[in-house]
Amino acid sequence: MLYVVRRLASTIPILIGISLLAFLLSVISPGDPAVEALSMSGISEPTEQEIEIKREELGLHESLPVQYGRWLVKAVQGDLGVSYMTKESVSGEIMRRLPVTLSISLLSVLFAVGLGVPFGMLMALKKNSWLDEAGRFLALTLVSIPGFWLAISLITLFSEKLGWLPTSGYGTWQHLVMPAMVLACGTCAILMRLTRAALMEALNQNYILTARAKGLREPSILSFHALRNSLIPLITVIGTYFGSILGGSVIVEVIFALPGIGMFAMDAIFRRDYPVIQGYVVFTGVVYVMFNLLVDLSYAWINPQVKLGVKLK
Amino acid sequence: MLHTKNRQKIQTIGLWLLSLCLIFTLFGCGAAPEPVASQKANELASNTTEVNPEEVVLAAPRDLAPGTQDAYYTSIILYVWEPLLTAGEDGEPAPKLAKSWQMSDDGREWTFTLQENVLFHDGEKLNADAVIANFKRYEQVSPKSSPFYTLDSKKSYPGLKEIVKVDEHTFTLKFENPQPTLLYAMVNFSSPIYSPKNFDEKGDFNRLPQGTGPFKLMAHEKDQYALLEAFDGYYGEKAKSKKIRVRVIPDPDTRLSALKSGEIMGVMDLGAIPPSLAKELLKDDRFEISTAKSTISHYLHPNGKKAPFNSPAMRKAVSMMIDREQLVQELYLGYPTATANLLNVTSPFYKDFAIEHNVDEAKKLAAEALGGKREKIDLIVPTYGLNRYPYKAQAEWLQAVLSELNLEVEIRILDGAAFKDAQAKGEYHLALATQGLPNADPYTIFTNYLASDGSSNKSYSLGYKSERVDALLGQAKNTLAMEERRKLYDELQAISVEELPTIPLFNDASLIGNNKKISGYQATIYGTTLPQLEWAK
Numbered sequence: 010m011l012y013v014v015r016r017l018a019s020t021i022p023i024l025i026g027i028s029l030l031a032f033l034l035s036v037i038s039p040g041d042p043a044v045e046a047l048s049m050s051g052i053s054e055p056t057e058q059e060i061e062i063k064r065e066e067l068g069l070h071e072s073l074p075v076q077y078g079r080w081l082v083k084a085v086q087g088d089l090g091v092s093y094m095t096k097e098s099v100s101g102e103i104m105r106r107l108p109v110t111l112s113i114s115l116l117s118v119l120f121a122v123g124l125g126v127p128f129g130m131l132m133a134l135k136k137n138s139w140l141d142e143a144g145r146f147l148a149l150t151l152v153s154i155p156g157f158w159l160a161i162s163l164i165t166l167f168s169e170k171l172g173w174l175p176t177s178g179y180g181t182w183q184h185l186v187m188p189a190m191v192l193a194c195g196t197c198a199i200l201m202r203l204t205r206a207a208l209m210e211a212l213n214q215n216y217i218l219t220a221r222a223k224g225l226r227e228p229s230i231l232s233f234h235a236l237r238n239s240l241i242p243l244i245t246v247i248g249t250y251f252g253s254i255l256g257g258s259v260i261v262e263v264i265f266a267l268p269g270i271g272m273f274a275m276d277a278i279f280r281r282d283y284p285v286i287q288g289y290v291v292f293t294g295v296v297y298v299m300f301n302l303l304v305d306l307s308y309a310w311i312n313p314q315v316k317l318g319v320k321l322k
Numbered sequence: 323m324l325h326t327k328n329r330q331k332i333q334t335i336g337l338w339l340l341s342l343c344l345i346f347t348l349f350g351c352g353a354a355p356e357p358v359a360s361q362k363a364n365e366l367a368s369n370t371t372e373v374n375p376e377e378v379v380l381a382a383p384r385d386l387a388p389g390t391q392d393a394y395y396t397s398i399i400l401y402v403w404e405p406l407l408t409a410g411e412d413g414e415p416a417p418k419l420a421k422s423w424q425m426s427d428d429g430r431e432w433t434f435t436l437q438e439n440v441l442f443h444d445g446e447k448l449n450a451d452a453v454i455a456n457f458k459r460y461e462q463v464s465p466k467s468s469p470f471y472t473l474d475s476k477k478s479y480p481g482l483k484e485i486v487k488v489d490e491h492t493f494t495l496k497f498e499n500p501q502p503t504l505l506y507a508m509v510n511f512s513s514p515i516y517s518p519k520n521f522d523e524k525g526d527f528n529r530l531p532q533g534t535g536p537f538k539l540m541a542h543e544k545d546q547y548a549l550l551e552a553f554d555g556y557y558g559e560k561a562k563s564k565k566i567r568v569r570v571i572p573d574p575d576t577r578l579s580a581l582k583s584g585e586i587m588g589v590m591d592l593g594a595i596p597p598s599l600a601k602e603l604l605k606d607d608r609f610e611i612s613t614a615k616s617t618i619s620h621y622l623h624p625n626g627k628k629a630p631f632n633s634p635a636m637r638k639a640v641s642m643m644i645d646r647e648q649l650v651q652e653l654y655l656g657y658p659t660a661t662a663n664l665l666n667v668t669s670p671f672y673k674d675f676a677i678e679h680n681v682d683e684a685k686k687l688a689a690e691a692l693g694g695k696r697e698k699i700d701l702i703v704p705t706y707g708l709n710r711y712p713y714k715a716q717a718e719w720l721q722a723v724l725s726e727l728n729l730e731v732e733i734r735i736l737d738g739a740a741f742k743d744a745q746a747k748g749e750y751h752l753a754l755a756t757q758g759l760p761n762a763d764p765y766t767i768f769t770n771y772l773a774s775d776g777s778s779n780k781s782y783s784l785g786y787k788s789e790r791v792d793a794l795l796g797q798a799k800n801t802l803a804m805e806e807r808r809k810l811y812d813e814l815q816a817i818s819v820e821e822l823p824t825i826p827l828f829n830d831a832s833l834i835g836n837n838k839k840i841s842g843y844q845a846t847i848y849g850t851t852l853p854q855l856e857w858a859k
Contacts, residue, residue: 042739
């Protein structure tokens with residue numbers, strides 16, 4: 010418990026650090042949010058006087074430490090501010106978009122784990138057979154396919170040719186299948202290779218020899234002895250992967266017209282919408298830190314020999 | 323024993339993970355509550371082979387209903403709200419909610435008479451009081467940003483002193499100075515009218531927009547779709563389709579696939595279908611393309627504040643070197659029209675000028691301006707143009723063409739904010755740019771680009787200064803007679819063609835595509851004939 014509290018407390022300076030870094034990167038990037046807010050239509054350019062009034066309204070005339078401090082004070086109270094462009098609440102917009110990103114992320118994890126781990130097990134079990142060769146080739150192919158190309162190919166096949174799935178949008182489970190497949194593709198390949206390698210190492214251990222000597226069947230040895238001891242690297246990959254895709258994926262969201270968090274952040278970056286960029290960075294930071302913590306906690310749960318928070322002498 | 327314990331633990335992990343994934347996936351899918359009608363339509367849309375006869379589904383690259391904080395809530399092309407005045411096919415101001423008008427002799431008072439028997443979608447009646455409430459909102463929120471046009475009453479109605487109700491359907495606008503071209507400034511986005519009960523205390527919308535248009539906005543899911551329903555109480559010709567859903571599909575390839583799969587019946591809005599994809603669509607006889615003139619112009623901005631484009635001769639050399647017809651044919655498949663004029667072709671004041679393309683003369687001018695040396699320059703391209711237009715190919719084409727003038731062009735692709743910043747700071751040589759027509763009165767665009775202190779002139783570092791132009795603009799401002807004003811505008815256009823503060827390339831074309839299962843769907847100057855759209859018989 011103490012370990013969890015300590016870890017959670019340690020995230021505070023991390024979050025302040027990344028939000029400060031994001032703020033500094035935003036302000037040193039060329040472009041003025043006041044100009045962006047005044048010329049969204051691109052039809053006419055604002056005058057210098059209009060820009061000054063807007064800068065005042067947005068609080069951009071203040072010094073950088075004051076701007077950042079003001080944001081930070083509100084952020085610790087749970088208020089991430091409002092967008093310079095849309096005037097809508099940043100936290101409200103993140104929460105509105107979260108279900109979209111969350112559902113795709115979970116389904117893609119399901120795909121990646123559901124296909125990657127069993128295939129990896131099969132490859133380890135049939136080591137150096139044609140099945141193993143084919144699996145390695147498949148893994149190499151999956152990890153090499155560019156996401157945008159796969160997305161367009163899937164749309165052509167499943168929507169245009171077969172008419173099985175909608176090309177884009179959000180609302181039913183069918184809308185999630187292709188985006189999740191695209192997101193899962195690379196990680197599925199990594200999990201195949203990782204499962205194979207981890208299992209092959211575990212299968213050479215003495216306890217496996219003992220299990221075999223006891224007359225246990227091979228699938229049982231693989232599933233309940235070798236796999237359990239191979240879970241730590243797999244969970245590390247799955248946890249960090251999940252944390253990263255919860256930050257949104259711009260390419261997948263644009264191609265499949267999904268109103269997720271990635272597109273929200275990208276628009277904000279292009280328009281120098283500082284409150285949105287800050288809010289996004291804090292959100293993804295929290296998610297990433299939480300997943301890393303969960304991964305660490307899972308180590309102790311999977312392997313009772315692992316003691317968290319204990320310094321080795 | 324250990325075996326059983328292990329099995330249980332792994333089964334528990336597996337079951338927990340699986341349950342969590344399924345619960346969150348289902349939670350995610352169901353998290354955005356939709357009206358029952360929308361859910362049914364979504365179910366139908368998900369099966370791409372089925373078509374809902376009650377509803378036509380279209381798609382646009384962006385959300386055409388940005389919401390309550392937007393100046394208009396929806397774009398005018400959804401036909402939810404209507405302006406007092408619209409633009410006719412000739413670009414001249416035409417009646418919409420205002421059926422007639424009268425200017426006082428001194429040009430300081432304009433009296434408008436409204437259409438009668440017009441209802442807002444919430445049942446309120448259109449009358450002078452409703453218009454006055456809208457004008458008060460303009461004043462309260464201006465300038466109010468929008469992805470379509472900025473609502474700015476100070477620019478549209480400069481020096482407006484008061485608005486007076488004459489009778490139930492008549493009102494008068496009183497100005498400090500004569501406003502002879504007021505009608506041109508009032509067209510479309512400058513005079514939107516909503517129910518007076520549609521605003522909150524800040525002047526933002528308090529619910530879905532309650533306009534007078536042939537369609538009501540029934541539901542809107544941000545960045546996903548806008549659901550329109552024909553308004554039974556519409557005073558004019560009623561919309562032919564009962565329901566139209568406009569989905570947001572940002573990627574042009576996905577929009578094309580959605581069209582081909584039958585998921586959507588047509589596309590709309592700027593960049594609805596890039597020319598290269600239009601060509602591909604036409605190979606399939608299930609589809610058709612419709613095109614119209616557009617208010618968008620494409621320019622090549624020169625940085626007139628530094629060498630080599632501070633030299634008028636060098637700007638002229640570039641302009642003469644570019645074969646605009648070839649550019650339009652090769653990269654835009656001939657849909658747009660080449661031009662040398664700063665003013666867009668849809669303006670009622672547009673004048674046609676011959677396009678001068680003379681390679682030898684261009685080389686001679688460039689050699690003189692550059693002193694025979696080879697100059698390194700950069701050409702900046704905005705990322706927002708890449709999805710809508712073949713800007714990357716256009717930049718490469720220009721790179722090849724301009725190398726013949728001894729210009730070594732380096733292409734830099736910049737995001738929107740960085741692009742504007744580079745222009746404002748003058749950290750560029752050439753820039754690819756698009757320009758929409760601010761309103762039907764060319765005075766605004768001439769002032770922006772040609773006046774010494776014009777906002778575009780300064781923001782794009784065009785560095786253009788002409789005493790003659792400043793005098794002509796001052797004269798135009800105080801000229802009441804339209805014919806006199808037209809002459810001044812003609813001269814301003816001629817000067818812009820000759821002196822090239824910016825280098826006009828072509829007037830864009832509105833390009834839309836649709837499945838032949840629908841009919842009556844045509845491109846217009848700004849939008850489509852949405853109310854005429856219906857299932858083909």
